[in-house]
Amino acid sequence: MDFLITLVNGLSLGGIYAMIALGYTMVYGIAKMLNFAHGDIIMVGGYTILLFIPVNPVLAIVAAIVFCVIVGITVEKFAYKPLRGASPLAVLITAIGVSTLLQSLAQVIFGSAPKIQQINLGALQLGELKIEISTIITLVCSVIVMLALHLFVKYTKVGRAMVAVSEDKGAAQLMGINVNFIIMITFAIGSALAAIAGLFYFLKVQTMTTTFGALPGIKAFTAAVIGGIGSIPGAMVGGLLLGVVESICLSIPAISAYTDAIEFSILIIILLVKPTGLLGKKRREKV
Amino acid sequence: MAKFIDSIKGFVKEKILQKAHVREKIESDYVLETRDLGITFGGLKAAQNVNIKIKKNQIYGLIGPNGAGKTTIFNLLTGVYKPTSGTFYLNGEELKGLSQEVINQKGIARTFQNIRLFNNMTVVRNVMVGLHNNPEFKCNELVSILRLPQHFKVEKTMRQRAKDLLKIFDLEDERNNLACNLPYGKQRKLEIARALATNPKLLLLDEPAAGMNPNETEDLVKTIKYIRDNFDMTILLIEHDMKFVSGLCDEITVLNFGTVLAEGDTKTALSDPEVIKAYIGG
Amino acid sequence: MSKFVNGLKKVKWKNYINYTAIAIVTIVFGALSLAGGLPSSTIYLLEKIAISIILAVSLSLVVGFLGELSLGHAGFMCVGAYLGGKVAAMLAKTALGGVGDGILVLIIALVVGGICAGACGFIVGLPALRLKGDYLAIVTLAFGEIVKVIFQNSSTESFGGPIGLTTPRFDKKYLFIIGFLMVLATLAVLQNFIKSKHGRAITAIRDNEIAARAMGINVTKYKLIGFIIAAIFAGFAGVIFSYSQSTISSATFDYNYSIEILVMVVLGGMGSINGSIISATLITFLNVQLQNVLKGDLAILKDLIYALILILIVIYNNAPKLKRFRDKYSIDNIIKMLSKRKHDPARTRDDAARWDVVPTKISMDEVLSTDIVVDDTGDNSADVGERGGSE
Numbered sequence: 001m002d003f004l005i006t007l008v009n010g011l012s013l014g015g016i017y018a019m020i021a022l023g024y025t026m027v028y029g030i031a032k033m034l035n036f037a038h039g040d041i042i043m044v045g046g047y048t049i050l051l052f053i054p055v056n057p058v059l060a061i062v063a064a065i066v067f068c069v070i071v072g073i074t075v076e077k078f079a080y081k082p083l084r085g086a087s088p089l090a091v092l093i094t095a096i097g098v099s100t101l102l103q104s105l106a107q108v109i110f111g112s113a114p115k116i117q118q119i120n121l122g123a124l125q126l127g128e129l130k131i132e133i134s135t136i137i138t139l140v141c142s143v144i145v146m147l148a149l150h151l152f153v154k155y156t157k158v159g160r161a162m163v164a165v166s167e168d169k170g171a172a173q174l175m176g177i178n179v180n181f182i183i184m185i186t187f188a189i190g191s192a193l194a195a196i197a198g199l200f201y202f203l204k205v206q207t208m209t210t211t212f213g214a215l216p217g218i219k220a221f222t223a224a225v226i227g228g229i230g231s232i233p234g235a236m237v238g239g240l241l242l243g244v245v246e247s248i249c250l251s252i253p254a255i256s257a258y259t260d261a262i263e264f265s266i267l268i269i270i271l272l273v274k275p276t277g278l279l280g281k282k283r284r285e286k287v
Numbered sequence: 288m289a290k291f292i293d294s295i296k297g298f299v300k301e302k303i304l305q306k307a308h309v310r311e312k313i314e315s316d317y318v319l320e321t322r323d324l325g326i327t328f329g330g331l332k333a334a335q336n337v338n339i340k341i342k343k344n345q346i347y348g349l350i351g352p353n354g355a356g357k358t359t360i361f362n363l364l365t366g367v368y369k370p371t372s373g374t375f376y377l378n379g380e381e382l383k384g385l386s387q388e389v390i391n392q393k394g395i396a397r398t399f400q401n402i403r404l405f406n407n408m409t410v411v412r413n414v415m416v417g418l419h420n421n422p423e424f425k426c427n428e429l430v431s432i433l434r435l436p437q438h439f440k441v442e443k444t445m446r447q448r449a450k451d452l453l454k455i456f457d458l459e460d461e462r463n464n465l466a467c468n469l470p471y472g473k474q475r476k477l478e479i480a481r482a483l484a485t486n487p488k489l490l491l492l493d494e495p496a497a498g499m500n501p502n503e504t505e506d507l508v509k510t511i512k513y514i515r516d517n518f519d520m521t522i523l524l525i526e527h528d529m530k531f532v533s534g535l536c537d538e539i540t541v542l543n544f545g546t547v548l549a550e551g552d553t554k555t556a557l558s559d560p561e562v563i564k565a566y567i568g569g
Numbered sequence: 570m571s572k573f574v575n576g577l578k579k580v581k582w583k584n585y586i587n588y589t590a591i592a593i594v595t596i597v598f599g600a601l602s603l604a605g606g607l608p609s610s611t612i613y614l615l616e617k618i619a620i621s622i623i624l625a626v627s628l629s630l631v632v633g634f635l636g637e638l639s640l641g642h643a644g645f646m647c648v649g650a651y652l653g654g655k656v657a658a659m660l661a662k663t664a665l666g667g668v669g670d671g672i673l674v675l676i677i678a679l680v681v682g683g684i685c686a687g688a689c690g691f692i693v694g695l696p697a698l699r700l701k702g703d704y705l706a707i708v709t710l711a712f713g714e715i716v717k718v719i720f721q722n723s724s725t726e727s728f729g730g731p732i733g734l735t736t737p738r739f740d741k742k743y744l745f746i747i748g749f750l751m752v753l754a755t756l757a758v759l760q761n762f763i764k765s766k767h768g769r770a771i772t773a774i775r776d777n778e779i780a781a782r783a784m785g786i787n788v789t790k791y792k793l794i795g796f797i798i799a800a801i802f803a804g805f806a807g808v809i810f811s812y813s814q815s816t817i818s819s820a821t822f823d824y825n826y827s828i829e830i831l832v833m834v835v836l837g838g839m840g841s842i843n844g845s846i847i848s849a850t851l852i853t854f855l856n857v858q859l860q861n862v863l864k865g866d867l868a869i870l871k872d873l874i875y876a877l878i879l880i881l882i883v884i885y886n887n888a889p890k891l892k893r894f895r896d897k898y899s900i901d902n903i904i905k906m907l908s909k910r911k912h913d914p915a916r917t918r919d920d921a922a923r924w925d926v927v928p929t930k931i932s933m934d935e936v937l938s939t940d941i942v943v944d945d946t947g948d949n950s951a952d953v954g955e956r957g958g959s960e
Binding site: 365367386387388389391392396397399403404405406407408412415416417419420424426428431432433434438441442445481482484485 | 757758761762765766767768769770772773775776777779780781782783784785786787788794840
């Protein structure tokens with residue numbers, strides 16, 4: 001029974017990771033860059049929610065999504081777009097700069113003291129099982145979001161254009177796809193997902209700091225790589241897997257302190273066996 | 288039980304032999320001999336039953352339409368791909384299954400169809416990388432870090448040797464330019480010079496005349512002949528330019544769909560009706 | 570004597586300018602420190618600079634010359650700091666601690682820290698043989714985090730656990746001098762290594778791994794050597810760091826620290842050791858000075874300013890449009906425009922009209938990213954259909 005709870009908790013945490021990982025993986029697939037500032041978009045979402053939740057919870061979610069999308073697009077426009085075509089390392093360093101910038105801006109605005117906001121949605125009693133409602137909401141919402149994203153990519157014009165751009169930017173451009181627009185949309189979707197993930201992560205930890213997004217950010221990045229970075233189903237699988245592993249590790253007292261180390265070891269082992277992640281495309285250089 | 292131990296012994300022995308690069312030796316009059324060499328990618332037979340025999344000092348051509356498997360053969364011979372069937376011998380030594388590095392050290396050097404130079408390095412350094420494994424220029428890491436006299440001696444002689452090689456290809460004046468700044472024709476030549484620097488027994492040239500104008504091509508014919516005569520070299524080349532092939536190659540093999548269509552003396556093979564059909568269609 | 574003078578004349582001083590500069594800095598500040606004329610804040614700054622330079626130069630071997638992105642350099646430093654620091658703290662209580670004011674212990678600590686970090690470098694180098702680009706980057710990052718977690722959860726007696734390790738003491742007056750001597754050693758080893766046939770092999774692997782293999786370069790060996798050497802020096806830096814602090818906690822060595830080192834290397838220019846030295850010095854100086862200048866309420870602005878400067882520099886240096894703009898309006902071009910010389914076709918240099926130049930430059934970018942051409946079936950891919958039609 002305990003194991004079932006652990007599993008549900010893990011899946012719900014995995015849902016959060018998967019949503020963030022989707023942002024990483026989509027941006028990587030389409031703009032070919034590691035967006036290190038993605039974790040800080042979560043933080044932006046978290047603060048927005050904190051700001052608006054006394055007014056109205058629904059308004060808070062909408063505001064967070066809108067604001068995160070605006071921040072994401074702005075960052076893309078001013079920091080990454082000028083560097084399109086430059087070396088990926090330069091973009092990586094800029095992303096790191098943006099990450100620091102967002103964190104310090106938050107510090108200037110909200111101060112460095114952690115903000116705590118208790119949100120208790122109660123728990124559900126199913127026989128012997130007691131599961132937090134927030135956990136269930138997280139799990140359900142993340143599944144819905146992932147399904148929606150999957151349908152969006154598969155069946156809409158923009159979604160298919162995204163796939164085309166990630167396959168071959170040049171060819172997509174020649175086929176009349178506005179690559180800049182697609183990249184912008186990708187950042188917008190990634191940021192919106194980060195905002196939703198920020199909400200659920202906040203429900204989980206209930207404490208807001210300027211480095212709120214760093215830990216889930218790095219975990220989700222790991223998840224994206226485990227699943228094969230650039231692959232959307234890969235990010236989902238990687239996120240859920242990582243969430244469950246984390247939950248199981250935390251439930252065993254003997255190894256709970258080493259949870260992070262275990263997760264990262266799993267990453268290394270998976271990459272050694274499958275160098276492009278679980279669902280990543282095998283790419284080979286033509287000789 | 289004894290059988291089991293024997294099989295383990297055999298396995299270990301095989302591994303040790305592999306590690307020491309000791310290979311099966313056969314009596315062979317040929318520099319390169321492939322026996323039923325083949326590879327399949329998934330279901331696609333990219334090359335099968337390819338038997339090529341190259342005598343010493345021959346210039347041997349490998350021709351065929353696009354996608355006939357020519358470069359695949361090169362990749363098999365240099366260890367980029369491992370053959371799924373058959374094997375090949377260099378001077379009677381089996382090289383199947385060795386890594387690219389070791390195959391090069393055993394004596395097969397190549398150039399690439401899509402030029403692969405060390406672009407951010409100067410021309411002379413490109414050639415010096417080719418000289419890296421030459422036993423004359425042995426110098427371990429510690430000697431280099433401590434800057435012992437041997438290091439300076441090796442560097443000096445290496446540079447001189449590289450310059451000598453560049454002279455053959457008229458690249459001496461370009462030696463301090465970055466490789467990526469060379470014009471296309473010179474980049475091709477530099478690739479040959481670099482391959483030659485590894486002191487091979489067999490030189491594989493993948494479309495050496497591609498992208499060259501007629502004058503450069505003519506020049507290249509002379510250079511290749513010069514290399515054959517002065518370096519005691521055996522050369523296997525892929526080329527589309529029929530004039531180039533018929534003017535240069537002693538023998539050829541024509542490939543189509545991964546199989547040998549015709550082989551032998553250049554003139555005879557080229558006039559084979561099957562070959563003409565493959566090229567012109569019909 | 571004249572032979573010696575001639576020998577001196579033959580030396581290319583240009584190659585030794587970085588040694589000279591650092592030696593002068595060491596001597597000047599060392600003398601000042603021994604005379605007691607240096608405030609502790611300057612000594613702190615100098616220690617930090619020495620550590621940063623060692624880290625940046627060693628990382629530049631991996632990133633700039635070997636062409637592999639490493640985000641775990643602080644992990645190697647962590648290993649060096651903890652193990653070297655622990656050994657020193659243990660030995661300081663024994664008879665060895667008295668020898669030469671503890672200098673012997675310091676040397677032993679350096680050796681131990683270096684060897685342990687080097688061993689870790691070997692372990693991290695192994696995946697580098699199979700992984701490329703971003704995948705390798707995340708593995709190095711994971712390594713750094715694993716090391717951090719392990720030390721964090723160590724028992725109080727062994728490595729201090731969450732409290733941190735109490736580190737050995739050494740006279741502050743001398744420590745930064747030893748730091749700078751280590752900088753010189755780092756430079757000597759790395760520069761000599763890079764400017765040898767082995768360094769050439771490593772650069773060849775960076776430029777084109779497939780061609781390097783085809784030239785018989787033992788890629789496995791050189792990748793491992795690159796990682797090991799870089800790790801050893803990161804370990805040295807860790808030991809010195811360990812000595813410079815009263816306690817060290819593993820939280821210091823997280824991936825943000827690795828990234829800070831990477832920033833130094835990238836801003837200094839990939840594959841330029843002197844660039845790494847300069848940018849390591851400047852960034853460390855900037856960081857420490859901003860901390861000193863912005864006191865009280867303004868302290869939170871430090872990171873903000875740092876981040877803005879970082880973004881602007883990178884965009885200015887790398888944005889393709891800005892590059893073109895700079896090329897177009899460079900001083901040379903402006904002079905040319907002002908002199909209004911008519912374009913004379915007869916005077917155009919040959920290479921200006923090189924019809925045959927095909928862009929084949931496989932730049933650092935391609936080496937560093939996994940974004941390479943998909944190869945389905947060798948060269949026998951889709952040509953079958955094309956052949957079908959007769960011409």
